[in-house]
Amino acid sequence: MFLSELLPVRDAFRILDENQRFTEPETVDLLEAYHRVLADDIVSRFDSPPFDRSAMDGYAVRAEDTFGSSPGNPSTLRVTDSIGAGEVSGVDVGHGEAVRIATGAPIPAGADAVVMEEYTLQDGPDIRVLRPVAPSENVAPAGEDVRRGVTVLREGTLMRPQEIAMAASAGYSKVRVFRRPSVKVIVTGNELVDPSDDLEPGKVPNSNLYTLNALVESAGGSADPVHLPDDIDTVGEEIESSASEYDVIITTGGTAISRGDVVVDAVDGLGEVLFHGVALRPGKPVAFGMVSETPVFMLSGYPVAAMVQFDVFARYYLLRMQHLDYRHRAVKRRCRAKVASGPGRTDYLRAWADDEEVEPVQSRGSGIIRSMVGSNAYIVIDENLEGISAGEECDVLLFDSMVI
Amino acid sequence: MFLSELLPVRDAFRILDENQRFTEPETVDLLEAYHRVLADDIVSRFDSPPFDRSAMDGYAVRAEDTFGSSPGNPSTLRVTDSIGAGEVSGVDVGHGEAVRIATGAPIPAGADAVVMEEYTLQDGPDIRVLRPVAPSENVAPAGEDVRRGVTVLREGTLMRPQEIAMAASAGYSKVRVFRRPSVKVIVTGNELVDPSDDLEPGKVPNSNLYTLNALVESAGGSADPVHLPDDIDTVGEEIESSASEYDVIITTGGTAISRGDVVVDAVDGLGEVLFHGVALRPGKPVAFGMVSETPVFMLSGYPVAAMVQFDVFARYYLLRMQHLDYRHRAVKRRCRAKVASGPGRTDYLRAWADDEEVEPVQSRGSGIIRSMVGSNAYIVIDENLEGISAGEECDVLLFDSMVI
Numbered sequence: 151m152f153l154s155e156l157l158p159v160r161d162a163f164r165i166l167d168e169n170q171r172f173t174e175p176e177t178v179d180l181l182e183a184y185h186r187v188l189a190d191d192i193v194s195r196f197d198s199p200p201f202d203r204s205a206m207d208g209y210a211v212r213a214e215d216t217f218g219s220s221p222g223n224p225s226t227l228r229v230t231d232s233i234g235a236g237e238v239s240g241v242d243v244g245h246g247e248a249v250r251i252a253t254g255a256p257i258p259a260g261a262d263a264v265v266m267e268e269y270t271l272q273d274g275p276d277i278r279v280l281r282p283v284a285p286s287e288n289v290a291p292a293g294e295d296v297r298r299g300v301t302v303l304r305e306g307t308l309m310r311p312q313e314i315a316m317a318a319s320a321g322y323s324k325v326r327v328f329r330r331p332s333v334k335v336i337v338t339g340n341e342l343v344d345p346s347d348d349l350e351p352g353k354v355p356n357s358n359l360y361t362l363n364a365l366v367e368s369a370g371g372s373a374d375p376v377h378l379p380d381d382i383d384t385v386g387e388e389i390e391s392s393a394s395e396y397d398v399i400i401t402t403g404g405t406a407i408s409r410g411d412v413v414v415d416a417v418d419g420l421g422e423v424l425f426h427g428v429a430l431r432p433g434k435p436v437a438f439g440m441v442s443e444t445p446v447f448m449l450s451g452y453p454v455a456a457m458v459q460f461d462v463f464a465r466y467y468l469l470r471m472q473h474l475d476y477r478h479r480a481v482k483r484r485c486r487a488k489v490a491s492g493p494g495r496t497d498y499l500r501a502w503a504d505d506e507e508v509e510p511v512q513s514r515g516s517g518i519i520r521s522m523v524g525s526n527a528y529i530v531i532d533e534n535l536e537g538i539s540a541g542e543e544c545d546v547l548l549f550d551s552m553v554i
Numbered sequence: 555m556f557l558s559e560l561l562p563v564r565d566a567f568r569i570l571d572e573n574q575r576f577t578e579p580e581t582v583d584l585l586e587a588y589h590r591v592l593a594d595d596i597v598s599r600f601d602s603p604p605f606d607r608s609a610m611d612g613y614a615v616r617a618e619d620t621f622g623s624s625p626g627n628p629s630t631l632r633v634t635d636s637i638g639a640g641e642v643s644g645v646d647v648g649h650g651e652a653v654r655i656a657t658g659a660p661i662p663a664g665a666d667a668v669v670m671e672e673y674t675l676q677d678g679p680d681i682r683v684l685r686p687v688a689p690s691e692n693v694a695p696a697g698e699d700v701r702r703g704v705t706v707l708r709e710g711t712l713m714r715p716q717e718i719a720m721a722a723s724a725g726y727s728k729v730r731v732f733r734r735p736s737v738k739v740i741v742t743g744n745e746l747v748d749p750s751d752d753l754e755p756g757k758v759p760n761s762n763l764y765t766l767n768a769l770v771e772s773a774g775g776s777a778d779p780v781h782l783p784d785d786i787d788t789v790g791e792e793i794e795s796s797a798s799e800y801d802v803i804i805t806t807g808g809t810a811i812s813r814g815d816v817v818v819d820a821v822d823g824l825g826e827v828l829f830h831g832v833a834l835r836p837g838k839p840v841a842f843g844m845v846s847e848t849p850v851f852m853l854s855g856y857p858v859a860a861m862v863q864f865d866v867f868a869r870y871y872l873l874r875m876q877h878l879d880y881r882h883r884a885v886k887r888r889c890r891a892k893v894a895s896g897p898g899r900t901d902y903l904r905a906w907a908d909d910e911e912v913e914p915v916q917s918r919g920s921g922i923i924r925s926m927v928g929s930n931a932y933i934v935i936d937e938n939l940e941g942i943s944a945g946e947e948c949d950v951l952l953f954d955s956m957v958i
Contacts, residue, residue: 180749181779184768198923200753235784235807235855236744238756254745254807254855256756295922303927310953311768312926315857318761319923323750340640341658345584346727349604352642352660357722364588364715375585380639403639403658451639451658453719481909505885518699519602519723522716523707549714550954 156429158533159462159496162438165424166467169440173329173397173471180318183309185370185554186327187472192303195321197293202257206288209248209270209277210261213285224271224278233258248277257289264288296320306473308554328472334392335362335375338385338404338413339451342377357453357519358402365460369468370554371398380404386416393420393444397471400464403451413448417441429495429533433459453519458498461528465552472554479551480530482543483508489538491531500525501546508546526550560833562937563866563900566842569828570871573844577733577801577875584722587713589774589958590731591876596707599725601697606661610692613652613674613681614665617689628675628682637662652681661693668692700724710877712958732876738796739766739779742789742817743807743855746781761857761923762806769864773872774958775802790820797824797848801875804868807855817852821845833899833937837863857923862902865932869956876958883955884934887912892944895935904929905950912950930954 157165175189204210211227219225227248231241233255243249243260251257251264262285269281296302302320303313309327317325342356343349359375366373374396378384385404392399404413414437417423421441426448428436436459437448447464449456469476486509491497500511500521508529513521530545531538538544561569579593608614615631623629631652635645637659647653647664655661655668666689673685700706706724707717713731721729746760747753763779770777778800782788784807796803805817818841821827825845830852832840840863841852851868853860873880890913895901904915904925912933917925934949935942942948 180764181767183764184771196753196759198758200758201756234744236746236756254743254758295924302924309768311765311772312861312923312929314768315761315765315861315923316927318749318764319759319857321749321759323748323764339658340638342640344727345722345725349600352605352637352640354602354604354607354658355600355723355725357719360584360587360722360727361715361719363585364713364718367588368715453723457716457719519716519719520699520706523720525716 156427156434157425158429158494160533162425162428162463163466165438166463169424169445170467170470171397171443171445172473173331175326176329177324177326180314180323180325183314183317183325183327184311186309187474188303188305188307188309189326189328191301191305192317192320192322192325194296194298194300194302197298198296198319199290199292199294201292203290204251204253204255204257204264204288205290206264206266207253208251208264208266208288210243210251210258210264211248211279211283212243212245212261213263213283213287215245216263216265216279216282219279219282221280224280226273226276226278228276231258262286262289308474331371331397331468331471333366333371333373333398333400333468334388334396335359335366335373336385336388336392336399336401336413337362337375337377338380338401339377340380358451358456361453361457362400362402362460365457365465366400366468368553369465370472370474371468380412382412382416385412386420389416389441389446390420393442396444398464398468399441399444399446400449400460401446402449402456404448413437417446417448421446430459430462431495431497433462433498436463438463454522457522461552462498469554474554476547476552480545480547481551483546485510485529485538485540485542485544488540489529489531491535491537493536494533496533497529497531499529499531501527501529503527503546503548508544560831560838561829562833562898564937566829566832566867567870569842570867573828573849574871574874575801575847575849576877577735579730580733581728581730584718584727584729587718587721587729587731588715590713591878592707592709592711592713593730593732595705595709596721596724596726596729598700598702598704598706601702602700602723603694603696603698605696607694608655608657608659608661608668608692609694610668610670611657612655612668612670612692614647614655614662614668615652615683615687616647616649616665617667617687617691619649620667620669620683620686623683623686625684628684630677630680630682632680635662666690666693712878735775735801735872735875736799737770737775737777737802737804737872738792738800739763739770739777740789740792740796740803740805740817741766741779741781741807742784742805743781744784762855762860765857765861766804766806766864769861769869770804770872772957773869774876774878775872784816786816786820789816790824793820793845793850794824797846800848802868802872803845803848803850804853804864805850806853806860821850821852825850834863834866835899835901837866837902840867842867858926861926865956866902873958878958880951880956884949884951885955886947887950889913889933889942889944889946889948892942893933893935894941895939897940898937900937901933901935903933903935905931905933907931907950907952912948
């Protein structure tokens with residue numbers, strides 16, 4: 151593979167955007183909706199709360215009956231009923247009357263405030279009120295949180311616990327969300343063996359199978375990983391059959407010297423290779439193509455190169471499939487060290503960022519998994535920059551901000 | 555329930571710490587290990603890479619044979635063998651010789667460098683080398699990433715994709731991780747109905763069941779939620795049977811006026827209530843107890859109060875069960891607005907934080923789910939502070955930093 155003509159990263163993104171596919175919506179129970187992405191606006195079916203309700207355990211009263219109350223001069227009110235949560239009362243609260251009421255229960259007719267239980271004393275059928283309440287005090291009015299008919303959540307919203315609370319409160323126990331992308335992960339390499347095996351000469355543990363499986367999960371997809379030998383027919387058959395079954399195909403490796411770049415050649419034969427070789431460091435030997443309308447990301451066999459290529463391109467694409475975008479989440483940090491970069495090339499430097507600064511993680515080569523373990527962010531150096539001076543602000547993508 | 559004696563938040567944490575339980579380790583396939591917490595140190599079984607390997611497709615050579623090479627004056631070498639990935643060669647590379655080699659293949663005996671394919675021309679059985687290489691050039695030495703016997707990951711590590719790569723590379727396809735806590739969620743409230751039902755008078759949609767289910771998931775646990783009426787016997791039986799089956803019990807609501815605080819009374823009868831009422835806003839009517847060695851978190855029926863109580867106490871406990879702690883992840887932000895707070899009380903203000911500043915989200919009452927939807931962080935105001943001035947730095951817990 152010759153990389154004499156490397157594509158700028160922004161052109162690679164343009165090609166991805168032109169070939170972006172989306173997953174269709176599906177309906178899921180709200181119990182399964184955590185960290186899914188809404189496919190519809192949610193419009194409230196109810197006022198929330200649906201009625202004026204008590205914010206406290208106590209007594210529903212006419213506020214004016216309590217004016218001037220004090221421990222030395224309590225008002226005395228006759229208790230005419232009791233309303234538990236989920237109950238309603240037919241009683242009208244008249245002057246000099248009170249209705250015992252639970253937190254969350256509907257305020258009975260006639261009453262306009264609630265005296266907290268701890269500011270009352272019981273006295274047979276009466277209570278003595280030790281403190282005045284103002285009208286509306288301890289009453290949560292109907293529609294205080296949300297009015298019926300209002301759009302409470304927008305399509306494209308990532309469902310955290312509070313959005314799930316809002317959807318339930320708006321009257322839904324099921325929601326429409328974008329389906330998780332299904333991803334066929336094809337790890338090629340005659341040298342790869344199961345990590346728990348003993349190593350024959352020339353063999354190395356297959357880490358990419360496990361890493362890509364986790365990377366896909368971290369991007370909201372579900373992976374189905376397989377390890378194949380560096381054989382163009384075997385790889386080609388797997389890509390062809392996977393193209394009709396999965397939303398996305400991701401491969402790693404496939405650079406057996408005697409047969410060229412097995413994976414890229416296979417995709418070229420089955421469909422179209424849209425780019426091969428990007429001005430990206432690490433990770434320039436990355437390719438992307440389409441086979442039967444299914445995107446195929448061809449990543450390096452080197453673990454760190456594959457991780458970076460995944461994060462830059464495949465993660466971007468998988469999140470966009472679900473109507474999310476991590477690129478807007480970049481932050482600024484002061485760089486602790488001077489970093490050189492070649493113009494015309496975009497660097498994704500492994501780095502450790504705290505809340506103010508970022509420090510590049512020293513490493514050599516794209517095989518150094520240790521450098522990724524020691525990192526929590528990328529420093530992104532745009533192709534127009536020739537580097538960063540020590541103390542200069544730079545663009546940082548925190549790993550935690552790139553996951554679903 | 556009377557809250558005349560509210561427990562300081564730090565004392566509530568002390569009681570949680572004294573009653574902290576941990577889940578035991580379990581062995582999982584590395585394909586299932588994403589976002590689990592390691593229960594053992596991982597010690598590498600191999601050098602990584604296991605042998606000196608080629609970093610490029612090209613030719614393994616003796617570097618000195620290429621010194622002085624240029625397009626006008628190429629060195630000529632005889633190709634004696636070819637090594638693909640996963641293969642080994644018995645050939646010794648002598649003076650004037652080269653072996654074709656794939657990326658990742660072991661460097662054959664005699665050779666000490668690799669010439670990249672693009673700096674060679676083929677000429678029958680020979681190659682012409684157009685550029686010199688230095689000794690070790692394009693060779694990734696054995697153990698460059700990790701040496702055999704070295705501890706590569708520590709107990710307590712949260713497994714991201716790169717830690718999974720490291721575990722595989724160190725020779726493991728299974729790892730021991732702390733079991734996810736199993737959590738019985740008991741939502742009480744006669745007023746609660748399924749969100750998709752129509753609302754009878756006095757009824758409200760049951761959002762807590764769905765919210766707590768998602769909150770538990772976001773803390774790495776697995777929830778089994780149930781809705782029960784405000785009946786002390788029913789609630790008591792469920793708590794008693796759940797105490798022997800689950801790691802943690804979380805309840806919401808249970809404040810039917812005529813029967814006192816159903817859940818707290820039930821726990822008091824079955825085991826011990828260790829605190830009830832904390833100097834926390836919002837969320838002071840929170841309780842914690844132990845039944846048959848199983849912790850029981852008793853949260854409010856109000857959705858926002860329950861969310862805050864979960865985040866402050868139950869999330870802390872569930873993460874600690876898995877040997878994680880979110881409290882160290884607090885960051886500093888400049889507060890855009892002046893905020894008042896009472897001394898002796900810890901406030902968790904719903905807020906929106908960007909990378910530099912934080913702004914409290916306006917809201918009234920603990921029922922306002924909308925305010926949580928509009929928030930991405932808590933401003934934490936310690937009990938020793940009487941508030942924050944506009945422009946002052948304050949402690950912020952970003953929601954994203956509190957989840958697994």
